[in-house]
Amino acid sequence: MDFGRYGRELLLELKRSNAAYNDTLVSSCLQDLNLHVCALGDQVAAASRDQHASTDGKPKLSMSVRPSILLQEAAIHRNKRCLLTYHWVRLQRIQKQYWSPRQEENEEPQQLGPAEEDFLQAYQQLHQRYAQNTLPFVDDLRAHAGLPPLNTERVLLRVVTAPTEGPVVLASGVSVEFRVGATHFLPWNDVEEWVRKGHLRVLTGEEHNE
Amino acid sequence: MKLEIEYWHRGYQQILRDCGQDGSVWILCRPTVDALCAARILSFLLRADHVAHHLQCCTNLEEDLKQASAVATCVVLLHMGAPQNLTKWYQGRQIYVLDPARPVHLANIHANRDIVVFWDIDETEIPSDGENLSGNESSESEDDDESSEEDEPSVASSDHDEGEFEYQDENDENAGDPQQHREENQDDSDDDDDSSVARTKKPRREDEEESHEQERDTDTMEETEPTTEPTAESTSSLLTPRQWQQDRRQRIERYYSAGSYYGAPAAFVAYQLATQLRFGDHTTLLWLACVGVTDAYWHGRLDLTGYSTLALQLRQACQKLDADDSDDIAMRARNTVYAEQLSSSGATGERTKLSLRGTGRVFSQPDYKFFLLRFSSLLDAMMYSDTVSTQLQLYRPAGMNKLKELLAKMGFPLTECQQPYAFMKPALRRMLASKLQEYAEEYGLENLEYTSFLRITGYQSVLSAADAAHAAAALLDFGSDKDDMFNRALDALQSNAPPRVMDLQNEDNLVNGGSLTGNPLGYGLHLAMKLQKKIFAAAASLMERNAITSLAHFRYAYVGDEPVLAKPAVLTRLAQYLFQLHRVNGKWVGRPLILLAKDDDFYTVAGYEYTEKAGDWVRNRWGQHFALAAQSMTGTFSFGHDSHVIRVGSDDVQRFLEQLHYLMDSA
Helix, strand or coil, X not given: CCCCHHHHHHHHHHXXXXXXXXXXXXXXXHHHHHHHHHHHHHHHHHHHHCCEECCCCCXXXXXXXXXXXXXXXXXXXXXXXXXHHHHHXXXXXXXXXXXXXXXXXXXXXXXXXXXXXXXXXXXXHHHHHHHHHHCCCCCCHHHHCXXXXXXXXXXXXXXXXXXXXXXXXXXXXXXXXXXXXXXXXXXXXXXXXXXXXXXXXXCCCHHHCC | CEECHHHHHHHHHHHHHHHCCCCEEEEEECCCHHHHHHHHHHHHHHHHCXXXXXXXXXXXXXXXXXXXXXXXXXXXXXCCCCCCCHHHHCCCCEEEEECCEECCCHHHXXXXXXXXXXXXXXXXXXXXXXXXXXXXXXXXXXXXHCCCCCCCCCCCCXXXXXXXXXXXXXXXXXXXXXXXXXXXXXXXXCHHHHHHHHHHCCCCCHHHHHHHHHCCCCCCCCCCCCCCCHHHHHCHHHCCHHHHHHHHHHHHHHHHHCCEEECCCHHHHHHHHHHHCCCCCXXXXXXXXXXXXXXXXXXXXXXXXXXHHHHHXXXXXXXXXXXXXXXXXXXXXXXXXXXXXHHXXXXXXXXXXXXXXXXCCEEEEEEECCCCHHHCEHHHHHHCCHHHHHHHCCCCHHHHHXXXXXXXXXXXXXXXXXXXXHHCCHHHHHHHHHHHHHHHXXXXXXXXXXXXXXXXXXXXXXXXXXXXXXXXXXXXHCCCCHHHHHHHHHHHHHCCCCCCCHHHHCCCCCCCCCCCCCCHHHHHHHHHHHHHHHXXXXXXXXXXXXXXXXXXXXXXXXXXXXXXXXXXXXXXXXXXXXXXXXXXXXXXXXXXEEEEEEXXXXXXXXXXXXXXXXXXXXXXXXXXXXXXXXXXXCCCXXXXXXXXXXXXXXCCHHHHHHHHHHHHHHC
């Protein structure tokens, strides 16, 4: 029993690299977890045989075994938390790989294990089925990821780099002058191209928090 | 024109009508937390009504107004513009002003529908429309015109009203001569500009003013009944024109010379506007109003009475949106359900309690005036609290000993008090209120609580309005790139992500790789504590070095070279801290304070009036004194949005102080 050491190593591996799913380490962590569960069960059973009645009549474990029991419980919870975190972060990375297939510069590609590859395929198929059933005019949901589906909607934007100099009149008739750092609420149709090129960034407003 | 509170929604509806399909609104926002909150509320309203709009940080009002007028249908000014004569920059677009600064320039009030000021204070002494709305016309020029009832606007004279600072010769600005007066951000132009603007409108005759005001009501927007001097008007028939002119000039002088003060914060005004429309049930907007009002209180723009009044209204709004917020235990209970109820299994015996998130709920409850308590340790929160620090005089070793003694008496081990408050033993946290009540008075700690507003940001995580205001203010004060810090503060106010306790303690975090950029609110909290420490260190340094010089009419002190200390909001907090410190030790009575902080080639000079008690407010007359001193000497000067703050060239600052003292001495 290692009291959560394998769990810690799982998290350190997450932080260090984009390596493939470490089946060996996960198995070791699960084995450690099971050992702690068995040890806890044995301790509780042994302590129950020696328990005495308390002042209120309910049976109580003796004080000498309680620290050990608490330690076993803490190790069990720690292993569980580490395992859940490891799988959750890897899941996020898989989903990100689907939604943003283009890698940023100097970013290591995420390596996937066989089960993760299967999950990614199933995830893609799920989205394709959804798109076919509900949005027939949409070929690929990823083209509209993070962007409003209706082209008449207005979006909240921040200027990253000014796409034009001086005042311009947009196709919808709205006049605007882009200054770096300014925030605008403009028709999506007019600004879609600049958003895709990275000149403007779409923001979320308070209505998304309600 | 001024738009009274019951008609604010009509002002907004006029904005919608003006914009139509193709128009847009340009929102110019001063970099203060109050203005940012108002901007977020206003942007929400405009987004809901699908109105195109633009929001940017305003650095130079005149230039930004020109830029905005070129592209926008109308312009909204947040937390600026009211005391300045906007008619001289008017470019044909309507201007809407949500600014708590007072007094409002008379030209803005009497500008018909071109300039709309959202009005919250019942000001009964507003001089009527006419000439010389800036209050700087000389008596000689008035005497020449006294025989004519159709008065032409007068030519600029060399006299300046003590309430205004105006240039006589605008060409000085273009000469580039450092010996001449040069103003980077004018509060008012000279009389020539006023007169040129006035000539575009027909000057009104005295006897036409009342009828014109009565006929001003339109089908879209109503003005209030004129509150201008009824007694003066009714007795005008008893005064000769010359006497009436003199009387009017005196009234205008009194209007401007009474000193500057503040009305309701812009965020509160914006929220009231939202409730008059259909957005009264949005907790996010209520939260922004709470943050704006709290920011105004902590930065000295609201006195205790004003804050209590507004806090009561906001508390009522909280209760309306969530009826169970009056009792903390009830709130927690409402956040829980039992799993057995959900499964309808009808199981008896011990039940499994499930907590609900309740994210986004806003409620009001008394809170301590400790600094960032939820994100630091109890010891730090008390040490860097203005109230505790001044009352225990913590800048002295004896003061720190008193604090530790208090904590010991309360039964709080020092090691626990040095832990982050969130990680303190729950038993100690439960005891805090009762122990403070028992022992605080013995150490002279009074008024430790005030009505605060809290928002649930996650599972059992709460964020107070004061913490959010401090974080956003710190983001605005630190950093040299104004637009970047403005946007960070704007994002921090919108962020729903709960800031973590370790955001303040440790910049590295195992899961997200050590970056705080993903959580602007967390970063703001970190900067807020850093800023508070700098303010306290600056105050301690001034007192240790005896660097505060006392003159007959005021005290002054050079604060230091730190760029962040040159920000007007930071100087205000430092001044409040110094006043409170010396109020408690009885060393200061009555004299105001001037703080000077170096900012590149300039000094930021800010003047503050002394108040008898913390939380009181006295009208600030330093704007007039500064204007008079700057006008009477050569040098490089620049006024900003606040009249009690002036930027003076480094070479001129000492002479400026001497001139100020000389003028006050001879007054």
